[in-house]
Amino acid sequence: MYREQTVVALFIFGLTLASAVGFGVAWFNASRRARRLESQLLGAGVTPQPSTRAEQLEESIDSLAAQVDQLASGQEFLNRILADRLDKLSRGLPAPAPERELTPH
Numbered sequence: 001m002y003r004e005q006t007v008v009a010l011f012i013f014g015l016t017l018a019s020a021v022g023f024g025v026a027w028f029n030a031s032r033r034a035r036r037l038e039s040q041l042l043g044a045g046v047t048p049q050p051s052t053r054a055e056q057l058e059e060s061i062d063s064l065a066a067q068v069d070q071l072a073s074g075q076e077f078l079n080r081i082l083a084d085r086l087d088k089l090s091r092g093l094p095a096p097a098p099e100r101e102l103t104p105h
Contacts, residue, residue, distance in 0.1 A: 004086065004089075008082060008086065011082070012079070015075065015078065019071060019075075
């Protein structure tokens with residue numbers, strides 16, 4: 001019983017850790033790309049208009065929000081499947097027999 005709960009907890013922890021690492025890598029790459037684009041624009045003497053920047057920022061935030069929603073939906077789906085399977089396993093399996101020590105005769 002405790003072993004199954006530990007496996008489930010480790011599985012959920014692994015998913016959470018993987019998504020956190022993924023978001024961290026995506027944030028790092030996006031900030032690096034933004035700095036590179038800003039330096040290119042400033043080097044070329046082109047200064048984007050504030051309204052254009054605001055629109056681009058809003059589009060980026062909307063896109064990120066959609067991706068986070070998809071991730072949350074996937075996490076809920078996995079949790080539901082895992083809970084269903086654990087419930088089926090707990091109802092379908094008989095109680096484990098006590099282990100006997102095997103001693104050579």
